Amino acid sequence: MAIAPRKRPASSTLPIEVQASPKQRLGMAPAAFLRDYWQKRPLLIRGAFADLACPITPEDLAGLACEDGALSRLVLHDRRKDHYALETGPFPEQRFAGLGERDWTLLVQDVDKWDVDVAALKQHYGFLPRWRIDDVMISYAVPGGSVGPHVDQYDVFLMQGLGERRWQIDVDPAAPKIFREGVQLRLLQQFRPSHDWVLGPGDVLYLPPGVPHHGVAETPCLTLSLGMRAPSVNELVTDLADELGSQLSEELRYVDPDLAPAGDVAEIDAAALARVRQALAPLLAMDDEALGRWFGRFITAYRNAGTPQPAPRLPSRAKLEDTLAAGGQLGWHPFSRSAWARQGRGALLFVHGESYPCSLAGAKRLARGDALSGADWAAFKAQDRENAWALVQAGHLILQPARKSRAR
Numbered sequence: 001m002a003i004a005p006r007k008r009p010a011s012s013t014l015p016i017e018v019q020a021s022p023k024q025r026l027g028m029a030p031a032a033f034l035r036d037y038w039q040k041r042p043l044l045i046r047g048a049f050a051d052l053a054c055p056i057t058p059e060d061l062a063g064l065a066c067e068d069g070a071l072s073r074l075v076l077h078d079r080r081k082d083h084y085a086l087e088t089g090p091f092p093e094q095r096f097a098g099l100g101e102r103d104w105t106l107l108v109q110d111v112d113k114w115d116v117d118v119a120a121l122k123q124h125y126g127f128l129p130r131w132r133i134d135d136v137m138i139s140y141a142v143p144g145g146s147v148g149p150h151v152d153q154y155d156v157f158l159m160q161g162l163g164e165r166r167w168q169i170d171v172d173p174a175a176p177k178i179f180r181e182g183v184q185l186r187l188l189q190q191f192r193p194s195h196d197w198v199l200g201p202g203d204v205l206y207l208p209p210g211v212p213h214h215g216v217a218e219t220p221c222l223t224l225s226l227g228m229r230a231p232s233v234n235e236l237v238t239d240l241a242d243e244l245g246s247q248l249s250e251e252l253r254y255v256d257p258d259l260a261p262a263g264d265v266a267e268i269d270a271a272a273l274a275r276v277r278q279a280l281a282p283l284l285a286m287d288d289e290a291l292g293r294w295f296g297r298f299i300t301a302y303r304n305a306g307t308p309q310p311a312p313r314l315p316s317r318a319k320l321e322d323t324l325a326a327g328g329q330l331g332w333h334p335f336s337r338s339a340w341a342r343q344g345r346g347a348l349l350f351v352h353g354e355s356y357p358c359s360l361a362g363a364k365r366l367a368r369g370d371a372l373s374g375a376d377w378a379a380f381k382a383q384d385r386e387n388a389w390a391l392v393q394a395g396h397l398i399l400q401p402a403r404k405s406r407a408r
Contacts, residue, residue: 014041016171016195020048020204030127039155042169042195043206049124050202054161054222055117058140061222062096064108064115065089071109071305075147075185079103084148086184105145105217110305111224112136113334118224125157125226130369131299131339134229141165141217149191149214151177154230157206160199163221167205168193170212177212188212231302243294244283254279292341293348293355299339301353306335308352308395315399317389324374327402330388331371336396340367349387351396356387372397 014036018027025048026033037043065072072089076099089108096106112119118136125133134154138161139147149168158167171194178189191212198218199205207213209230215223256275263269277284286294315323324330332338338351340363347363349356358366362384365376377385391397 016042017044017046017197020045020050022051025049025124025204034127037206037208039208042171042208042211044197044199045204045206047202048204049159052202054201055121055224056111056115056138056161056222058162058220058222060115061108061111061138061140062093062106064111065091065106066093067114069306070114073107074099075105075107075145077103077105077144077146077148079144084183084185084187099142101142103142103144103146105139105141105147107137107139107147109137110135111138113305119334121159121224122226128228129339131337132228134227134303135305137225137227139223139225140221141223142220143217145217146215148185148187149212150185150187151210151212152207152227153209153232155206155208155228157204157226158199158215159224159226160201160203161222161224162201164198164200164218165221165223166196166198166216166218168196168214169205169207170194175212177210229299229302231299235302236298239298240294241283243298244286248282252279289343292343296339296341296348296350297353297355300337300350304335304337304352308333308336310393310395311398314393320389320392320399321377323399323401324372324377327374329371329373329400329402330377330392330397331400332369333396333398338367338369340364351391351394354394356390358384358387362387366391371400 020027025045027043027045027048028036033043064070065074066089068090070090072091074087074089074091074095076085076087077083078085112122112135118138121136122130122133168191170192175192176188176190180187180189191214193214197205254275256272258271260271320330336352338349340347340349340358342360343357345360347358347360349358349363349366359381362380365372365380366384366388372388377388380388388397392399
């Protein structure tokens with residue numbers, strides 16, 4: 001597979017590279033970024049996190065890749081044969097000792113669920129709906145390390161944490177997207193970059209869906225990838241059909257009481273298709289509230305990497321309230337996902353594929369995702385407290401006693 005530079009297509013008047021500042025990490029206001037770049041064109045943001053230290057070390061990432069619950073991969077590139085080999089974790093610690101100093105990459109998904117400092121990076125993208133954010137994947141690569149030229153079908157912010165990585169992209173909408181056969185990775189057969197940059201610590205490359213790109217480590221480096229959740233229309237339609245189908249009685253059938261003598265016994269005529277359309281009417285007649293109920297459950301369960309489990313010994317309701325009154329908190333399980341939607345005068349809270357009727361204020365507070373205090377609990381309406389208690393019993397909310405102050 002050859003990688004050769006192509007002549008750049010005619011550029012728009014919008015810059016593809018900008019300089020950020022601590023007050024404008026996108027190099028512009030979020031509204032301008034969403035208007036001009038989001039899902040439209042790539043953007044290289046120099047110095048977006050120049051003032052922040054990388055939240056994780058290569059050693060910590062390798063340790064996480066050895067854990068049973070972590071989703072990890074190792075990609076090894078044979079440059080002579082241009083062959084990419086894929087291994088999946090968890091890995092024994094000794095696996096990393098013999099890898100050498102070139103041409104391999106370690107990737108770990110959902111690091112934000114395991115590391116609070118990595119999770120804190122998502123706060124800088126608070127202009128995006130939280131239910132759209134999937135995870136922070138982190139890759140460590142030695143010089144020459146790469147996963148090959150490929151295309152993602154979701155938005156991604158590639159944040160350089162340590163070292164330098166060369167990124168090449170192709171902004172040509174007509175660029176071929178034919179994939180190599182006989183490899184475990186979905187790699188492009190042809191890749192002709194239109195742009196070529198080296199990113200250093202603090203730089204960010206935003207890529208909308210469908211942009212061919214290729215990253216190669218120039219030095220030992222860490223790259224943090226904030227990826228979005230982008231279910232396919234196929235997934236949406238299939239899940240919605242399953243949802244509606246489960247609510248329909250078996251007694252509802254295709255019927256034809258108006259059947260006339262067949263002109264051709266093998267023909268599916270227009271009258272038959274009209275009856276099919278009538279039979280499928282429930283699928284085509286969802287109102288916004290019904291659609292919202294389904295989508296909230298779907299998106300908070302979509303591609304979840306883990307499912308919270310109740311603690312072996314749950315506190316009693318009285319113990320929970322006493323602990324909160326004494327300064328304790330209810331913290332969210334890192335794998336729990338939440339969102340809310342208006343329903344009539346109230347709201348529905350969605351957590352990990354389940355829905356809970358709430359007051360509007362209660363749904364907003366619960367879905368905010370940060371720890372709940374005793375004051376929050378006291379401010380809840382009775383229904384909201386019942387929902388919070390149900391979330392404790394399901395393992396989504398975890399009781400955390402107040403920290404004892406050290407004696408001086």
